[in-house]
Amino acid sequence: MKKVLFLFVVLFGSCAKLDNNLYNNDNKIKEYKLDDYTGEQDFILDDSYHIPPGLVTLLTLPSQADGESSSTEIKAIYIGDVSKINSDTVLLYCHGNKDHMDFYWQRAKLLAHVNGKNKYGVLMMDYRGYGLSKGKPGEKGMYADVSACMQWLKNNGLNNNRLIIYGFSMGTASACELSANAAPMLPDKIILEAPFASVAVMIQDASQLNMPADYFTDLKIDNAEEIKKCDQPLLWLHGKSDNFLNYKTHGQAVYKNYHGRYKESILIEGADHGQVPSQMGFENYLKLIGSFIRKP
Amino acid sequence: MRLIRFICIFLFLIFICFCSPTxxxxxLQKGQRAAAITYGGPLIKFAGAPIPIPFTTLGFSYGLTSKITGYASLHTTSLIFGNLQTTxxxxxxxxxxxxxxxxxxxPAIQTAYNIRNKTGxxxxxxxxxxxxxxxxQKPSFVYIGANSWFELSSLRAHNEPQANHIIPNIHAGYMLVKTKWQHQFEIKYLGLGIPNLPGVVDYIGISHKGALGIYYSLIRKF
Structure with a gap:
């Protein structure tokens, strides 16, 4: 009987973890369609936000996480003049958990209008396993992919003081991690839209109990802890009607734990997850981001 | 489809506490034993239709006296995730x-322990x-009841205060009694009055509160 029980525990006890099921990626596409994309999107900009094709560059970058023996090819899109990166300010946009860059194209395009059309460069990437990026999604890989983008920006002449990192939803994990810890570059400012605090909060919100995250996952994402190490100015945006990530239990925990030199919070009435720019109004949103970037 | 899978996975998170089986x-009578397997869970919207998430629990009970029955159960769904959860x-x-x-x-005690990491x-x-x-006056019977989980911890992640210490559920059921076998059908309203939004789960509650669940137990008496 004891042997049976032991076998039962070992067999089950070493089985499932949620890690591989938490990614909502789509890697079935054959090409990026950008403006021609007809799938689900949070919003679609009008023609006044059009970006000339000559200012859109699709990149293939090698990404290698610690402990990996070879690199993984990921895709990124740079909006702006690559030859001017050595003098431009660049927004590094870390997108959320949905699908691939086509879903986030309108957001990246919008950011390319901060303080004027194509005033700043915008770099967005598909993490491994998303869109046309190769490999499988994973936490370490995601950080490596954003690091690879930083390395590319650095190679093209960008300095730390002209790098702004912008994380949305799941992308806030990379934004916090790479602003807090050693990476090819250290962003000068951090913008977090609808951040989540940690996997533990996600689980505890769901269960209503003080349940440890490692009951279900080996993910270590903990923005509320990582943000404590950051000194760069922080802008936190969150919809007060975010029905996915509670702005109180998630965003507020991150914001509260930030003890750096400057922080600013903008809570948007009536905005659900992904609706901050549209609910604010695109021009108000751009004005806010622009003003934050210009702050000394 | 992927979103639905994501949602389903998170249901497992929520209902480790709500998988409280029938x-x-x-x-039981004094000296009588019973073994049970319970299957069922909360309802979610799947392709527009409500379906229950299947949780399984194995249980054993023993009649200590004619008025007192002791029981223990192992939550097999939790075990799949490497957690030893018992009641x-x-x-x-x-x-x-x-x-x-x-x-x-x-009254009962629920315990959970991460046997992979030996923590928590x-x-x-x-x-x-x-x-x-x-x-x-037939052997089969109907029943109604209420149940509550109690969170004793005053703090949760990041030292934030624990919002809910009482997580109430209500239920109603029917026990179909055969000679040795019994079939138990139960519906529950889980997390009574607790808002289910904001949240990462799209489950079926009442006015965005709690979640409805359906359960079935097969019981064999010895």
């Missing part, structure tokens, strides 16, 4: 009119109250 409602409790008869009506109370031992007390009734 429990004993009536005490140990007792069912006490408060009042009984033979083959007609009765009231029972059932947790204890949650629970309490069940049930009233059962035998229509036409």
């Amino acid at each position: 429990q004993l409602v009536k005490p 140990v409790g007792g069912l006490f008869s408060l009042y009984e009119q033979e083959n007609k009506f009765g009231l029972t109370v059932s 031992f947790r204890i949650w007390p629970t309490l069940d109250l049930n009233a059962y009734y035998h229509p036409l």
Whole structure:
């Protein structure tokens, strides 16, 4: 009987973890369609936000996480003049958990209008396993992919003081991690839209109990802890009607734990997850981001 | 489809606490034993239709006296995730009119422990109250009841205050009694009054509160 029980525990006890099921990626596409994309999107900009094709560059970058023996090819899109990166300010946009860059194209395009059309460069990437990026999604890989983008920006002449990192939803994990810890570059400012605090909060919100995250996952994402190490100015945006990530239990925990030199919070009435720019109004949103970037 | 999978996975998170299976409602006879397998869970919207998320639990109970039954169960869904979750409790008869009506109370202790990382031992007390009734004095009976989980910790992640210390559920069921086998059908309203938004789960509650669940237990008496 004891042997049976032991076998039962070992067999089950070493089985499932949620890690591989938490990614909502789509890697079935054959090409990026950008403006021609007809799938689900949070919003679609009008023609006044059009970006000339000559200012859109699709990149293939090698990404290698610690402990990996070879690199993984990921895709990124740079909006702006690559030859001017050595003098431009660049927004590094870390997108959320949905699908691939086509879903986030309108957001990246919008950011390319901060303080004027194509005033700043915008770099967005598909993490491994998303869109046309190769490999499988994973936490370490995601950080490596954003690091690879930083390395590319650095190679093209960008300095730390002209790098702004912008994380949305799941992308806030990379934004916090790479602003807090050693990476090819250290962003000068951090913008977090609808951040989540940690996997533990996600689980505890769901269960209503003080349940440890490692009951279900080996993910270590903990923005509320990582943000404590950051000194760069922080802008936190969150919809007060975010029905996915509670702005109180998630965003507020991150914001509260930030003890750096400057922080600013903008809570948007009536905005659900992904609706901050549209609910604010695109021009108000751009004005806010622009003003934050210009702050000394 | 992927989003649905994501949602389903998170349901497992939520309902480790809500997977409280159908429990004993009536005490066993003294010296009597019973084994049960429970299957069922909360309802979610899947392709527009409500479906239950399947949770399984294995349980064993023993009649200590004619009024007190001890029981223990192993939550096999939790075990799949590397967590040893158990329930140990007792069912006490408060009042009984033979083959007609009765009231029972059932305090229990839920424990969970991450056997992969050897971390995260947790204890949650629970309490069940049930009233059962035998229509036409037949062995099968219907019942209603309430149950609550109690979170004893004052803090949660990042040292934020724990919002809810009492997580109430209500239920109603029917026990179809055969000679040795019993079939228990139960519906629950889980997380009574607790808002289910904001949240990462799209489950079926009432006015964005709690979640409805359906359960079935197969019980064999020895």
